[in-house]
Amino acid sequence: MDDDVTLGEVVRRVDRLENAMVEGFRELRDEIRSLAFVPAGVYASDQSAMRERVDRLESRADQADNRAWHVRAALLVAGCSGLLSLVVGGMLAAVGLN
Numbered sequence: 001m002d003d004d005v006t007l008g009e010v011v012r013r014v015d016r017l018e019n020a021m022v023e024g025f026r027e028l029r030d031e032i033r034s035l036a037f038v039p040a041g042v043y044a045s046d047q048s049a050m051r052e053r054v055d056r057l058e059s060r061a062d063q064a065d066n067r068a069w070h071v072r073a074a075l076l077v078a079g080c081s082g083l084l085s086l087v088v089g090g091m092l093a094a095v096g097l098n
Contacts, residue, residue: 038046
């Protein structure tokens with residue numbers, strides 16, 4: 001049979017596969033060695049500082065929202081008091097109490 005694979009051909013294919021795997025693992029090892037790692041303590045400290053900063057920013061945003069609500073309420077009260085003054089003044093003028 002012409003399409004049978006010989007033992008020598010199987011050995012050569014296994015050798016090529018082994019060489020490819022060894023080279024791939026060598027490249028992977030070299031790539032891992034070139035990575036920059038941060039110590040766990042430094043990472044945890046940075047994360048803690050970031051959380052504190054986010055908390056402060058959220059607090060400031062909440063304060064700004066509260067101030068905006070207070071300003072809107074003050075403007076509404078001022079507008080209503082002005083309108084009420086005009087209505088009462090008009091009523092007093094209509095009754096004749098100057």
